[in-house]
Amino acid sequence: MERLLALWVEPLVEERPDGSTLRDYLRVLDVLGVICPFVEPVRLGLCTLPLRGPSRFFGGDEAVFATVRQSVRDVLGLEVSLGVAEGLFCAELAARQGVVLSAGQTTAFRRAQPLSALGHKELATTGRRLGVYTVGDFADLDAARVAERFSASVRVLHRVARGELAELPGQRDTRLVARLRSARGEDVLRDEQVGFFGQRTAGDDRAQAAAHRVRHRLGPEGVLVARLHGGRVPEDRATLTPWGSPSPNQRDDAPWPGRLAGPSPITSLHQPVAVELRDDHDEPVRMGARGSLSAAPASLVLVRGSRRGVVWFAGPWPLVERWWASGRRRAHVQVLLDSGEAMLLSAEAGRWWLVGIYD
Amino acid sequence: MVVHAQPGLGGLSVALSLLSGASAKGHWAAVVGVDDPGVVAMADLGVDLRRVLFVPRPRGAWAEAAADLLDGVDLLIVRPPSRASHAAARKLMDRVRERGTVLIALTEPSAPWPLPVDLSFHLTSSRWIMSSRLDARYVTLRVGGRGEAARRGEHVVMVPDAQGRAAAR
Numbered sequence: 001m002e003r004l005l006a007l008w009v010e011p012l013v014e015e016r017p018d019g020s021t022l023r024d025y026l027r028v029l030d031v032l033g034v035i036c037p038f039v040e041p042v043r044l045g046l047c048t049l050p051l052r053g054p055s056r057f058f059g060g061d062e063a064v065f066a067t068v069r070q071s072v073r074d075v076l077g078l079e080v081s082l083g084v085a086e087g088l089f090c091a092e093l094a095a096r097q098g099v100v101l102s103a104g105q106t107t108a109f110r111r112a113q114p115l116s117a118l119g120h121k122e123l124a125t126t127g128r129r130l131g132v133y134t135v136g137d138f139a140d141l142d143a144a145r146v147a148e149r150f151s152a153s154v155r156v157l158h159r160v161a162r163g164e165l166a167e168l169p170g171q172r173d174t175r176l177v178a179r180l181r182s183a184r185g186e187d188v189l190r191d192e193q194v195g196f197f198g199q200r201t202a203g204d205d206r207a208q209a210a211a212h213r214v215r216h217r218l219g220p221e222g223v224l225v226a227r228l229h230g231g232r233v234p235e236d237r238a239t240l241t242p243w244g245s246p247s248p249n250q251r252d253d254a255p256w257p258g259r260l261a262g263p264s265p266i267t268s269l270h271q272p273v274a275v276e277l278r279d280d281h282d283e284p285v286r287m288g289a290r291g292s293l294s295a296a297p298a299s300l301v302l303v304r305g306s307r308r309g310v311v312w313f314a315g316p317w318p319l320v321e322r323w324w325a326s327g328r329r330r331a332h333v334q335v336l337l338d339s340g341e342a343m344l345l346s347a348e349a350g351r352w353w354l355v356g357i358y359d
Numbered sequence: 360m361v362v363h364a365q366p367g368l369g370g371l372s373v374a375l376s377l378l379s380g381a382s383a384k385g386h387w388a389a390v391v392g393v394d395d396p397g398v399v400a401m402a403d404l405g406v407d408l409r410r411v412l413f414v415p416r417p418r419g420a421w422a423e424a425a426a427d428l429l430d431g432v433d434l435l436i437v438r439p440p441s442r443a444s445h446a447a448a449r450k451l452m453d454r455v456r457e458r459g460t461v462l463i464a465l466t467e468p469s470a471p472w473p474l475p476v477d478l479s480f481h482l483t484s485s486r487w488i489m490s491s492r493l494d495a496r497y498v499t500l501r502v503g504g505r506g507e508a509a510r511r512g513e514h515v516v517m518v519p520d521a522q523g524r525a526a527a528r
Contacts, residue, residue, distance in 0.1 A: 226413065266400040
């Protein structure tokens with residue numbers, strides 16, 4: 001199997017809600033694209049490239065590492081952790097540990113990893129009880145025994161542990177490429193001719209013609225259409241995409257566990273705005289580790305400096321998403337201000353963000 | 360038609376709720392000048408998003424964009440970024456009459472609509488109903504206008520209600 005060079009950029013793993021993480025990640029991909037055209041985005045904070053070609057070109061593995069490190073330093077001022085292994089599962093672990101494996105060392109490396117590296121809590125717990133501590137111990141279990149004792153998802157992990165599969169299910173963020181494309185404005189303008197339900201009415205034609213004129217006037221981002229998909233909070237469930245861009249494969253409006261209940265804000269901020277929430281003593285209100293607030297909010301300070309009294313609040317509703325999907329930890333709070341305005345705030349990355357307004 | 364409200368009182372919800380009936384019947388609508396539309400809330404209001412065009416940031420060209428769209432949609436909501444000029448408002452209203460479309464201008468006290476309209480909703484107050492979260496909001500609005508508005512006077516509507524819809528009380 002081919003040796004992969006994986007880059008782990010810790011500060012880009014937790015996505016900041018202002019879009020800067022995605023932009024920074026894109027810059028990393030762009031600069032790596034100069035070194036090797038086969039860079040693969042895996043998920044935020046992690047990407048890979050095949051090592052063989054660049055190594056020949058630059059004159060050795062060490063030369064590639066130095067170039068990659070320097071490039072990331074140049075564009076973001078950040079240090080990157082590099083790892084080399086065969087297969088994405090091991091390449092990620094190697095990058096997070098800063099380990100470079102030669103050809104043929106990957107199996108031993110994989111087997112030595114703790115069972116928790118497979119990212120399945122229940123398996124790790126059960127494994128401990130059974131005296132199965134490492135990926136190698138788990139790999140040695142008989143497949144039939146694993147099948148009778150565990151769920152289908154664990155059977156897949158068993159194949160990863162044995163080296164039969166090179167990556168964990170869900171290790172890649174499947175939405176990432178589409179997000180990167182749209183961040184870069186690469187949406188191809190097409191399929192304007194396709195009507196809804198496959199048939200077009202005169203009304204559809206007129207609307208499309210008008211949209212055309214407005215886009216001509218304002219540019220490709222001027223006219224947008226909305227799409228809904230799965231997600232727990234309103235700001236995740238909707239996307240506005242340029243009119244005429246291809247429709248991404250989307251999940252339907254299926255029930256989504258843990259969805260924030262009650263009415264959604266009629267204004268949902270595309271780019272959340274940083275705000276401050278203060279208590280009675282004008283101290284910042286913080287989200288505690290156990291999902292509670294440090295104090296009741298008494299006022300909301302917008303970055304512009306204007307301040308409103310908080311007359312009522314509800315929440316927090318914590319939201320912990322699967323680490324391999326996004327690694328985001330958020331909690332939402334509703335506040336009613338003395339001006340009569342109601343707002344939805346989100347705590348993320350150690351601060352508060354205004355994400356919605358119930359105008 | 361004009362929906363006139365202090366920001367935060369519920370004017371945007373009232374205006375967007377007016378799209379739901381027509382959009383459910385298959386009519387097209389456009390929303391101009393509403394920068395960050397809460398499309399989940401719109402869907403809850405009953406708006407069919409497949410037939411809504413959004414022009415969130417028309418910058419200086421809001422009146423031109425609105426005029427373009429009036430040729431193509433049956434309902435148009437426009438929130439002018441600043442006070443609409445007499446001439447721009449006149450032009451749009453003339454076009455509305457020609458096309459037989461509906462124009463809903465969402466305005467606020469600092470920038471009222473410069474011309475008299477057939478029907479207007481002035482939001483005078485609103486009140487949230489809360490439990491462990493925001494549940495619903497009563498909005499009081501004064502109906503006016505020079506047309507044959509049958510239900511002049513003050514009305515209370517619930518928008519959003521507990522399901523995110525608009526409901527007469």
